[in-house]
Amino acid sequence: MTGRLNLVAASFALTALAYGLARFAYGLLLPRIRDDLALSTSAAGWIGGGAFAAYCLGIVLAFLLGGRLGPRRVAMLAGLAATAGMALAAAAASGRVLGLAITLTGLSTGLASPPLAAAVTRRFDEADRPKANGAINAGTAAGIVLSGLATLATAGAWRELYAVFAGLGGIVTLWLRFALPAGAAGPGPAGFPRAILTRPGLAGLCAGAFLMGLSSTAIWTFGADILRGGLAFSGRQVALAWIVLGCGGSLGAATGLLTARFGTGRVHRIALLGMALGETALALGSTLGSTLGAAAGPSIPALGFAAMGLFGTAYIVASGTFLIQGIHRLPDRPDLGLGIPFLTLAVGQAVGAPLFGSLTETAGPGIALLAFAAIAGGATLFPAAGPPLTPRAAPAPPGRAPE
DSSP states (O other): OHHHHHHHHHHHHIIIIIIIIIHHHHHHHHHHHHHHHHHHHHHHHHHHHHHHOOOOHHHHHHHHHHHHHHHHHHHHHHHHHHHHHHHHHHHHSSHHHHHHHHHHHHHHEEEEHHHHHHHHHSSSSTTTTHHHHHHHHHHHHHHHHHHHHHHHTTTTOOOHHHHHHHHHHHHHHHHHHSSSSSSSSSOOOOOOOOOGSSSSHHHHHHHHHHHHHHHHHHHTTHHHHHHHHTSOOOOOHHHHHHHHHHHHHGGGGHHHHHHHHHHHHHHHHHHHHHHHHHHHHHHHHHHHHHHHGGGGGGGHHHHHHHHHHHHHHHHHHHHHHHHHHHEEEEEEEHHHHHHHHHHHHHHHHHHHHHHHHHHHHHOOHHHHHHHHHHHHHHHSSOOOOOOOTTTTTSSSTTOOOOO
16 A cells, blocks of 8 residues: 555554444443443443543643654554553453443543544645545444444454454554654644634634533443333344444545535534434434334334434534544644544543433433433534634744744
8 A cells, every 4th residue: 555545544443443442332332241240320421431531631642742752653552552441341340440441442542533633634735634534534433333243243242342352453553553654743833832722713613522522422322221221122233223323424434525515514513413313313212112112113223223323424424524623723733633622522521421321310311312412403503613724823833832
């Protein structure tokens, strides 16, 4: 493969590993894990929230280390964290050990994205970056599909799955050694200049990302539980629904093309509304499944599969629009342009996971899903960021601190 294609492929693989396998597979495997470790819904939510909190820490570490270590080494740290976390999960005998393992996997996702954005900026011109970043972001969907297929093949043997995923993590980490550019991230300021936070449009972008992240935990952490409990899905059906979720998300590879054709703001709003609609449909299916049971016939499974596919597509496209907008707003710091919106998205997820768990225990999954769908709809009230800064308004040239 050419250098640029190899970079995209390895970055796609790291995204699939860190997001699809290390982080979001927890939601798929949660029903089996809860049975084996006797976890309550609240405890499962707190463990999921810990992973999202570690994600926030990972992004901050990527900011601090990126200028010193360069994209290759930071990306390899992400791969090592994912590998170690999944290996520890395979051996976990208690909720505490599992919590530590899932926290490590969350750390890997935070470390992964900023160096990949910096690597793309170094190797691609401005016109090709949205396509490359959109393709890499769709690695999440590929990882989700892989985790679903693996669950089908092993009948949900979660310890064995985590062990296999850890082995894949070692391979991907080694691949990054040869695919990503070495050395520092390039000329420009390192660290986190606080003046960046005052850039026009960034606050609204972050507010929308926070609400999107908070809403998304209803599916990422508890989706399999809802399908099994409210919609009476079998283990095989849950795995198939996860595959549908990932296949829908694979359409996110076209995010760059969609934003170029229809505009970032329009794609941004439609994707968030798609998330809200997917969660609403799942709430409807859960309510009908609880009240009608077998009398509902095949309509309940069909609704569940449709809701998961819609949510997967909408989530990956929405996260891709946040990525594109952030980098567009901070062209001089692509690591922060990606990292700041994704950091606030992860803060929302860290808040949302335990909140959804508690709300489910008190009000039921249907009400909790509707509440979180409303939050996704509320994220559309924060408009997409506008065009990049003009040269006159741009920050100081590389080597000078922003004023």
